[in-house]
Amino acid sequence: MTSDLHLTWHEHRVSREDRERLNGHRGCVIWLTGLSGSGKSTLANALDHLLLERGVRTVVLDGDNVRHGLNASPERLRETHGEEFARRFGLGFSAIDREENIRRIGAVAQLFCEAGIIALTAFISPYRIDRRRVRNSMREGDFIEVFVDTPLEVCERRDPKGLYKKARAGEIKHFTGIDDPYETPESPELVVKADGERTPQALAEDIIAYLVGRQILPPLDSNPTD
């Protein structure tokens, strides 16, 4: 298989299919993308909860949380690892830092997917090329792109963290939707309107119906542990 830097890929004895059989469902990545405040985290949580009730194995990777650990900022890393490390590996919000943020998250999500788990990711992921690279790194059908399509005006009105206000005042630079781009998905698997017309639970149920239709999940009335 692939070999670089004298590294060799190992085939493991327990396969993905073995794990999926044990779990009673397939693994995949549900990639939520949309503006800050569009409703990604809320939807990921609603979906996670409904899936848990059905006995589905999931993990949630969420923007703010992952940026506290795996993808910590230079400021945070400086305290623990020093200046050079922070400069090289800390991530902010420049285009290249967002690219690396998404690359790392894509790789982690893929590991969960290969373990037969449903990974729910909630990142702005504003660049098409970064999302496409994650898609292309995975098996066909594993990457399910869900565009959380909430208009900027609605996100800005919600402004739960007060970040839009700061961005408008010039206190935060490169804020997505204000002075940084968001490239809308061209052909996502799903588009959800999280503008308040429907509850997060109803939106999550639509995604579950899609997963059943794709045979990633067993039909609603079957119990995976039977």
Ligand SMILES: Nc1ncnc2c1ncn2[C@@H]1O[C@H](COP(=O)(O)OS(=O)(=O)O)[C@@H](OP(=O)(O)O)[C@H]1O
């Ligand atoms: N400049 C700038 N632009 C956009 N967002 C910003 C910025 N600075 C901080 N934040 C906060 O970081 C959250 C987005 O992080 P992500 O990792 O999802 O961003 S990205 O995918 O790398 O673009 C985002 O959280 P969500 O509101 O959950 O999307 C913001 O709270």
Ligand SMILES: Nc1ncnc2c1ncn2[C@@H]1O[C@H](COP(=O)(O)OP(=O)(O)O)[C@@H](O)[C@H]1O
């Ligand atoms: N479907 C929805 N209908 C109404 N309000 C919503 C909906 N989804 C999210 N919200 C609200 O919008 C705000 C931002 O949601 P959040 O999930 O934090 O967005 P994001 O993770 O995309 O930044 C929160 O105050 C949340 O309660």
